[in-house]
Amino acid sequence: MSASPSSLDELIDALRCLPGVGPKSAQRMAYHLLQRDQRGAARLARAMSSALEVLRHCERCNTFTEDTVCQRCANPRRDPSQLCVVEMPADLAMIEQTQSYNGLYYVLMGRLSPLDGVGPRELKLDKLLARAGDGSVREVILATNFTNEGEATAHTLASLLGARGLTVSRLSRGVPVGGELEHTDIGTIAQALVERRSV
Amino acid sequence: MALKQRIEQQPAWVLHTLPWRETSLIVEVFSLEHGRAALAAKGARRPMSALRGVLMAFQPLLMDWSGGGEVKTLIRAEWRGGQPLLTGRALMCGYYLNELMLRLTAREDPHPQLFAAYEAAVSALARNEHFELVLRRFEVALLHELGYGLALDAGEDGAVRPDGRYRYIIERGPVAMDADGLEWVDGACGEDDLPLSGQTLLDMAADDFSRAETQIQSKRLLRALINHYLGGQVLQSRRVLKELQEL
Numbered sequence: 001m002s003a004s005p006s007s008l009d010e011l012i013d014a015l016r017c018l019p020g021v022g023p024k025s026a027q028r029m030a031y032h033l034l035q036r037d038q039r040g041a042a043r044l045a046r047a048m049s050s051a052l053e054v055l056r057h058c059e060r061c062n063t064f065t066e067d068t069v070c071q072r073c074a075n076p077r078r079d080p081s082q083l084c085v086v087e088m089p090a091d092l093a094m095i096e097q098t099q100s101y102n103g104l105y106y107v108l109m110g111r112l113s114p115l116d117g118v119g120p121r122e123l124k125l126d127k128l129l130a131r132a133g134d135g136s137v138r139e140v141i142l143a144t145n146f147t148n149e150g151e152a153t154a155h156t157l158a159s160l161l162g163a164r165g166l167t168v169s170r171l172s173r174g175v176p177v178g179g180e181l182e183h184t185d186i187g188t189i190a191q192a193l194v195e196r197r198s199v
Numbered sequence: 200m201a202l203k204q205r206i207e208q209q210p211a212w213v214l215h216t217l218p219w220r221e222t223s224l225i226v227e228v229f230s231l232e233h234g235r236a237a238l239a240a241k242g243a244r245r246p247m248s249a250l251r252g253v254l255m256a257f258q259p260l261l262m263d264w265s266g267g268g269e270v271k272t273l274i275r276a277e278w279r280g281g282q283p284l285l286t287g288r289a290l291m292c293g294y295y296l297n298e299l300m301l302r303l304t305a306r307e308d309p310h311p312q313l314f315a316a317y318e319a320a321v322s323a324l325a326r327n328e329h330f331e332l333v334l335r336r337f338e339v340a341l342l343h344e345l346g347y348g349l350a351l352d353a354g355e356d357g358a359v360r361p362d363g364r365y366r367y368i369i370e371r372g373p374v375a376m377d378a379d380g381l382e383w384v385d386g387a388c389g390e391d392d393l394p395l396s397g398q399t400l401l402d403m404a405a406d407d408f409s410r411a412e413t414q415i416q417s418k419r420l421l422r423a424l425i426n427h428y429l430g431g432q433v434l435q436s437r438r439v440l441k442e443l444q445e446l
């Protein structure tokens with residue numbers, strides 16, 4: 001690759017910062033953008049630099065916004081006593097789609113992952129603790145993923161928030177709606193048995 | 200290149216997974232007959248992948264893989280069952296076990312005894328047994344299995360006496376205080392000297408961690424030994440746990 005011009009090298013190298021993109025795919029992307037889609041490339045460059053310039057984390061919920069406080073957090077019709085904690089903006093979007101939650105959110109932008117070196121400092125958990133302890137929140141709903149990392153995050157938050165006098169709940173897990181036991185994976189059934197509830 | 204072989208129905212545990220390419224994972228596993236191995240799980244990050252919910256740490260699995268290179272190709276993984284997920288403090292302890300396995304064991308170095316010790320430790324964590332005891336027992340088993348020659352019931356001065364006072368010298372073993380011309384005076388011997396009672400050493404050799412003194416002294420000794428064999432690598436799981444306790 002050393003024979004190619006340095007700005008091309010730089011582009012290929014820059015593309016490698018994308019998750020899952022190795023040297024081969026980065027090279028393919030660079031050639032595509034430069035050879036077949038220069039307008040697309042220019043648009044991508046503009047969008048990237050403007051996003052970098054105007055986007056910041058909402059002071060209240062930590063998701064991306066162009067304002068200090070995002071529109072959702074500023075909406076007076078939402079219930080400020082409930083705070084739902086999710087890992088990523090995509091998780092927030094899913095819960096919003098259910099149209100069955102009217103409280104506010106906090107987006108962690110990740111999850112605790114001790115083996116990857118992601119701890120409370122990397123996740124900026126103090127920001128969440130300050131937000132949850134601002135006096136308006138009464139219940140924190142933990143909606144992190146049902147992976148080991150999501151579980152570790154939920155457990156940690158439950159003890160930290162519980163110690164601060166907040167009511168903490170966790171999304172329940174079990175057999176999917178409309179799911180037949182015969183076609184549900186065994187791990188899910190086993191966990192649903194462990195977490196069974198009286199009726 | 201090693202001979203391409205196909206492994207079938209191999210009992211294994213996932214130690215860690217890393218995203219690989221757009222939709223795949225590299226899975227580090229510890230297996231009964233093949234030790235630690237790196238497996239490429241192709242498409243495991245696709246939304247509908249059957250592997251997605253199966254390739255989780257702390258779950259007993261049966262796995263099929265093939266290939267002769269450094270990274271093998273995962274063909275199948277199924278749940279062996281019989282164990283709930285780890286939660287809370289047990290989960291944090293589980294991460295510590297996995298990090299020790301990742302940092303101290305070599306790939307393709309079979310250790311069936313260590314596999315049994317790992318399996319026993321994870322299921323004890325799942326049953327919420329005394330976590331510190333589970334960890335100590337596993338640490339002793341790990342150091343033994345990796346051939347670090349943990350000397351517990353005898354040192355260079357002969358058999359360890361329960362009423363004796365010892366100092367543990369790494370890579371040498373327990374040395375009786377009096378033999379060394381050192382007098383045991385509480386406080387005169389720093390923690391770095393790893394002071395131990397003979398009873399602690401004998402308890403550790405007998406896998407009995409019920410005494411409070413044994414728990415304190417064995418924790419200190421094992422931590423020093425593990426740090427020594429880690430050769431300066433920092434355990435991320437230990438750092439994260441410490442930071443969490445400071446919040």
Ligand SMILES: [Zn+2]
Pocket residue numbers: 058059060061062063069070071072073074
């Ligand atoms: Zn917001």
